Amino acid sequence: MTSLVLAPGLAADAPRPGGVRVLVERARRVFAGSGVVLDGLDLDVAAGTFVALLGPSGCGKSTLLRLVAGLDQADGGSVKLLAPEGAERPRIAYVFQDAHLLPWRNVLDNAALPLELAGVGRDERRAQALVALQQVGLGDAAARHPAELSGGMKMRVSLARALVTRPSILLLDEPFAALDELTRQRLDDQLRALWLDLGMTVLFVTHSNAEAAYLAERCIVFSRRPARILLDTPIDLPRERAASLRSDPHFARALGPLQDALLAGEAP
């Protein structure tokens, strides 16, 4: 894995994307065979916030993310993305647990794919993809192919492909769960640095309370389905976070309520 660099920032002439507000009101989603997954869920996320979503397997976290992304429709209630007045309409990016790279394309052309689909010309999209790759510390891997990359590098290409559209909301569904612990912690640092730099709204699904507390400003723990909010708490840790924080007593104190709520959420 190449060394990590903190987000060097957007190209000089690129505006910071900023974030959008997420407003979920009385959202309901029912699947044939699975039953009621969301039943009147309310959630309000301020623009530019980094929120971690935790809860038992199958409680509806991915379902909620898909509704926010517009990949699925609620059966009742509403899910809205509200851009600040005067801002462009929301741009949404979604990062899955699997990097889903096209094996026949090099790293640069994988990262440029969303721009290609949007009809951006070759030189322009490659220039923007290179900036996104530099943001995730992969500027020197642009010519390589997915088969030559480690799991962590593939995830960073996936992150670059999400960032290349300059999203105002970034949705991540257990993106680092399949990686070894050290790689995961490095990617956590990088993601947090990118968020501090770019200011988009982030919704991050994870099963790790430590990852949630380390990354987010606000953590939400859901019950078993239909998902109710068991805990919605700000994370009172410094804005600048480094690996040493993980062994700090303040960090351990932030984990306690998350752990308690997760255990309560698992209970039948």
Ligand SMILES: Nc1ncnc2c1ncn2[C@@H]1O[C@H](COP(=O)(O)OP(=O)(O)OP(=O)(O)O)[C@@H](O)[C@H]1O
């Ligand atoms: N398209 C679908 N059709 C039928 N059932 C579905 C569909 N999508 C999700 N479900 C069901 O809805 C429930 C919630 O699924 P979801 O993937 O949102 O949970 P999750 O909290 O993200 O779980 P995990 O932490 O295991 O990823 C599960 O019981 C799942 O089987």
